[in-house]
Amino acid sequence: MKEQLSKQRVLVIGGSKYLGLAVARRAGEAGAEVVIGARNLEQASQAAAQLPGASAIHIDITDESTIAAAAAKLGHVDHVVITASAHHNVLVKDLEHDKIVAAFEAKVIGPLLLAKHFAPILSPTGSILLFSGVAAWKPAPGYTVMGVTNGAVAFLASQLAKELAPIRVNAISPGITDSGTWDPLGEQDKKGLFAGAAASSLVGRVGTADDIADAAIWLLSAGNVSGETIHIEGGARHV
Ligand SMILES: NC(=O)c1ccc[n+]([C@@H]2O[C@H](COP(=O)([O-])OP(=O)(O)OC[C@H]3O[C@@H](n4cnc5c(N)ncnc54)[C@H](OP(=O)(O)O)[C@@H]3O)[C@@H](O)[C@H]2O)c1
Structure with a gap:
């Protein structure tokens, strides 16, 4: 895996923490010049300072x-x-228009506009990597917005892959992953969530940031893979 991304510039939007930071760190270890993109420039700069040669935007x-x-x-x-x-x-009866729009902006509209502005400056052998999520394939009350936005990401990957070719566009769909994003739940609730998720997977455990970073680096360098959504969820869709 070492130096797979040698001399390549990798921008990670959301790279100041959690899975984004794990991918950024691994990309740097694989030889990439990493740029951390975040809406909070100070957080991006702090994350970049941890990674040799990285910068923030x-x-x-x-x-x-x-x-x-x-x-x-x-x-x-x-x-x-x-x-x-x-x-x-939230349940459908409690939906709020502006929060639905915010969810679509983060996962679908934003990446569409990203493609608009970045396709002209992307290497023809380069790629865009989106993040979907297992909720798209496991409908559950209270998670309809998450399921629909994540499902849209899978379609977005194949649509963009066609139009932007030869630039590759793929998505990773994580299952419940111990990335740090669940820490605000508190130790007890997090433990409960993870126990339930482990029981609802084929491999009997939740995902790790390393699982996702490994898949991300592989996808960035997999020159014959485009338009795909790769499920890193321990087979949770099949339970
Ligand atoms: N962890 C899981 O269990 C899991 C499961 C299924 C799918 N996923 C998906 O995997 C992806 C990464 O998840 P994660 O675990 O790392 O946690 P997350 O809490 O979803 O992380 C989101 C990241 O995006 C950044 N972000 C949010 N809004 C942004 C905006 N408007 N502009 C730029 N950056 C923005 C956040 O930074 P700030 O908020 O600090 O700006 C944070 O760095 C997400 O798309 C998530 O839906 C995760």
């Missing part, structure tokens, strides 16, 4: 002007990874 995936400005400033990238999400996990 301001990008809010819900604000087209910041996407356009970042593309103009960078001038050229080989790969873009987008981990951004916004949750609205």
